[in-house]
Amino acid sequence: MQKKNLIVFDIDGTLTNSVETHQKAFTEMLLEIGVAQISSEFKTFKHHTDSFIAKEIYKIDQKKSLSKSKIIEFENGLTRKISVEIINEILGAKELIELLETKTDFGVCYATGSLRRPAEYKLKSIGIEFNKIQLVASDIINEREKIVEKAIEDVKKFYNVEKFDRIISVGDGLWDLLTAQNLGLEFIGIGLKNKELLIEKGAEVVYENLSEFEIKEKKTVGTIGYQQIAGIQVKSDLETNY
Secondary structure, three states: OOEOOOOOOOOHHHOEEEEEHHHHHHHHHHHHOOOEEEEEEEEOOOOOOHHHHHHHHHHHHHHOOOHHHHHHHHHHHHHHHHHOOOOEEEHHHHHHHHHHHHOOEEEEEOOOOHHHHHHHHHHOOOOOOOOOOEEOOOOOOOHHHHHHHHHHHHHHHHHHHOOOOOEEEOOHHHHHHHHHHHHOOOOEEEEOOOHHHHOOOOOOEEEOHHOOEEEOOOOEEEEEEEEEEEOEEEEEEEEOOO
């Protein structure tokens, strides 16, 4: 099916129940590469990405930059530690991705603050198949906005689309919402942990999990209708005027 629209998914806490596992492995690997003291909470850093936070913490503690070889060591170790844990999906994740890909005009891509190898492992762990061009991680970019922008540009080539009519960002954290707002994207929140905060900061829709996921079309002409696809309800205009 030709893709006219796009959904950009975060991974940790959005598709995979892996936030605590990732943070634990991240902290352990900082210590393993020589950091003696982690001087700040992760959420206080300017950019909420693995690459930026690891580099900043290492520089503060070691008084020198994190070398390329150390970054590779860090990423490999992070993947190894995560891979010994059971990674479960956020309820409905795999089914939703498959439905979007096969039965709707929404394409999908993945934009994550995680380093690439751990991100790939998490998606594969819950049975999500993807082309490498659909995933952009923080191994090449530090800033969340630029990660999302690159994910959108890359996936245009994958779907052979010049421009998407709609782009919806889906995430569980404040950083996901702020990134979407900064880029002028629609946003759907996932999870109860940050629901109140997300709504307070401007999110209009926050679902408990992905089994509740609905896509609400912007009303243009006609009456709102509902299309039920294998348990996932996709709202759409009966008459659409693009």
